[in-house]
Structure formats: C-alpha cells, structure tokens
Amino acid sequence: MIAASTLxxxxxxxxxxxxxxxxxxxxxxxxxxxxxxxxxxxxxxGAHDLVIDVTEPLLRPxxxxxxxxxxxxxxxxxxxxxxxxVRTGLHC
Numbered sequence: 001m002i003a004a005s006t007l008x009x010x011x012x013x014x015x016x017x018x019x020x021x022x023x024x025x026x027x028x029x030x031x032x033x034x035x036x037x038x039x040x041x042x043x044x045x046g047a048h049d050l051v052i053d054v055t056e057p058l059l060r061p062x063x064x065x066x067x068x069x070x071x072x073x074x075x076x077x078x079x080x081x082x083x084x085x086v087r088t089g090l091h092c
Contacts, residue, residue, distance in 0.1 A: 008091070011090055012087070012090050015083055015090065016087075018058070018083060019080075021051055021054050021055055022058070022079055022080065024051050025051050025052070025076065026076050028048060028051060029073065029076075055079075059073075059076060060075075062074075062078045062079060065078075066078060
C-alpha cells in the first residue's frame with residue numbers, strides 16, 4: 001500500500017506542474033497580446049497547442065462562472081487562487 005506521504009507528494013507534484021503550465025499559458029497570452037504570432041507549424045506550434053490543450057479544461061469552467069473583465073482573463077487568476085488553496089491544503 002502506498003503511504004499517505006507518497007500520495008501527498010504525487011499530488012503536490014501534479015499541482016506544481018499545473019501551476020507551471022498555467023503560468024506558461026499566461027505568458028503566451030501576454031506575448032500574443034503584444035503582437036507575437038504563433039507559427040503555423042513546427043515544434044513551437046506543437047508546444048503552444050499542448051499548453052492550450054492542458055490548461056483549457058481547467059479554465060473553461062471558470063470562464064463560465066466569472067463575468068468578463070475587459071482585457072484580463074479572470075479565469076487564470078481564479079485558477080491560480082484555487083491552486084494556492086489546494087497547495088496549502090496539501091501542505092506542499
């Protein structure tokens with residue numbers, strides 16, 4: 001049987017990975033707002049699509065709950081707050 005501390009460590013790792021990918025998503029959105037365009041093909045496009053595919057299931061439900069806030073995507077901010085609460089609860 002896997003010890004509780006091992007399960008907590010795995011959960012903390014997963015939360016930290018989600019945090020990093022979400023941060024990359026935010027930075028990519030800022031770069032796109034500043035005029036950077038995603039290439040139509042190649043490894044950069046693949047990495048961009050992967051980041052979008054991983055974070056969108058987390059952000060989409062939050063976008064439905066939160067009202068639009070002009071240029072700011074409140075769903076990313078809400079996701080970071082949720083991750084902070086989860087990390088605190090797990091004692092990461």
